Amino acid sequence: MTHAYPTPDAPLKIGTRGSPLALAQAHETRRRLMAAFDLPEAAFEVVVIHTTGDDRAMIAADRALKEIGNKGLFTKEIEEAMLDGRIDIAVHSMKDMPTAQPDGLVLDCNLPREDTRDAFVSVKYSSIAELPKGAVVGTSSLRRKSQLLNRRPDLQVVEFRGNVQTRLKKLHDGVAEATFLAMAGLNRLGMDDVPKTPIPTEDMLNAVAQGAIGIERRADDMRAKEMLDAIHDTPTGQRLAAERAFLAALDGSCETPIAALATLDGGTLTLRGEILRTDGSQSEAGQVSGPIADGPEMGRALARELLSRVDDDFFDWK
Numbered sequence: 001m002t003h004a005y006p007t008p009d010a011p012l013k014i015g016t017r018g019s020p021l022a023l024a025q026a027h028e029t030r031r032r033l034m035a036a037f038d039l040p041e042a043a044f045e046v047v048v049i050h051t052t053g054d055d056r057a058m059i060a061a062d063r064a065l066k067e068i069g070n071k072g073l074f075t076k077e078i079e080e081a082m083l084d085g086r087i088d089i090a091v092h093s094m095k096d097m098p099t100a101q102p103d104g105l106v107l108d109c110n111l112p113r114e115d116t117r118d119a120f121v122s123v124k125y126s127s128i129a130e131l132p133k134g135a136v137v138g139t140s141s142l143r144r145k146s147q148l149l150n151r152r153p154d155l156q157v158v159e160f161r162g163n164v165q166t167r168l169k170k171l172h173d174g175v176a177e178a179t180f181l182a183m184a185g186l187n188r189l190g191m192d193d194v195p196k197t198p199i200p201t202e203d204m205l206n207a208v209a210q211g212a213i214g215i216e217r218r219a220d221d222m223r224a225k226e227m228l229d230a231i232h233d234t235p236t237g238q239r240l241a242a243e244r245a246f247l248a249a250l251d252g253s254c255e256t257p258i259a260a261l262a263t264l265d266g267g268t269l270t271l272r273g274e275i276l277r278t279d280g281s282q283s284e285a286g287q288v289s290g291p292i293a294d295g296p297e298m299g300r301a302l303a304r305e306l307l308s309r310v311d312d313d314f315f316d317w318k
């Protein structure tokens with residue numbers, strides 16, 4: 001069954017945060033919908049929603065950010081706007097999405113995934129191994145910090161926030177020797193001039209869902225469902241189902257030291273996962289393979305296996 005498609009007089013409202021990356025992702029979504037339904041750009045309206053997570057005062061409150069990290073700091077206002085009907089669909093970085101959505105909303109559309117790797121960004125060095133003993137590196141990601149300290153206990157990790165330009169300036173000012181950013185974000189922003197080297201996943205395994213865009217809609221909006229089904233990338237959805245089941249079983253978020261990557265080879269899905277102590281003193285990693293449809297169960301099984309190897313205080317991040 002088909003529905004009345006949006007028109008310039010009654011456009012489909014695409015909700016997004018206002019950051020350059022969020023806008024690029026919203027524009028990619030609009031481009032794919034235009035192509036799939038042969039609609040003009042004016043049939044879509046990109047609506048920027050301000051979120052608590054974008055609040056500068058809130059970002060300064062690092063501790064608060066970490067504690068609220070999984071409670072949808074970046075998504076609450078956007079989801080309210082969708083339930084209110086101010087927007088029809090919402091475009092998100094799946095890495096920042098809690099594993100469960102509020103009643104009345106579904107998140108089952110993914111665009112083709114970008115590079116999942118982290119980038120090593122430095123004006124002097126090209127890999128973690130090249131960093132001199134005791135070097136200062138900047139990141140505000142608990143996962144990256146834990147992985148770095150696990151592999152290189154000599155490094156000094158300092159808080160690094162802000163957009164790519166701010167971080168590069170800090171590198172040029174000598175605040176740190178290197179910082180880390182998702183390759184996906186740099187690629188989607190076309191930032192080809194950033195001095196970056198992709199880090200092999202063996203050295204730094206990505207966050208759950210890194211590099212994937214997800215599009216949320218009201219559960220009862222069948223027109224939005226039909227339109228999003230047409231641009232959904234099934235392999236990305238299958239990989240995320242396994243990674244997010246792993247995350248959900250660990251009760252984690254992108255602000256916790258958890259990493260996972262699912263890959264597909266024919267009908268087989270392989271899931272690699274890692275959990276760490278925040279100080280890097282312990283890392284537990286594992287891998288499972290099986291039929292694609294078993295991805296979520298494999299995610300839960302891998303979480304159980306890794307949890308069975310650690311003490312009760314492992315997840316004490318204070």
Ligand SMILES: NCc1[nH]cc(CCC(=O)O)c1CC(=O)O
Nearest residue numbers: 093095181182184185210211212
């Ligand atoms: N947590 C912030 C965030 N959420 C998504 C991305 C990048 C794009 C992606 O991974 O999909 C980033 C920035 C970063 O980690 O460099």
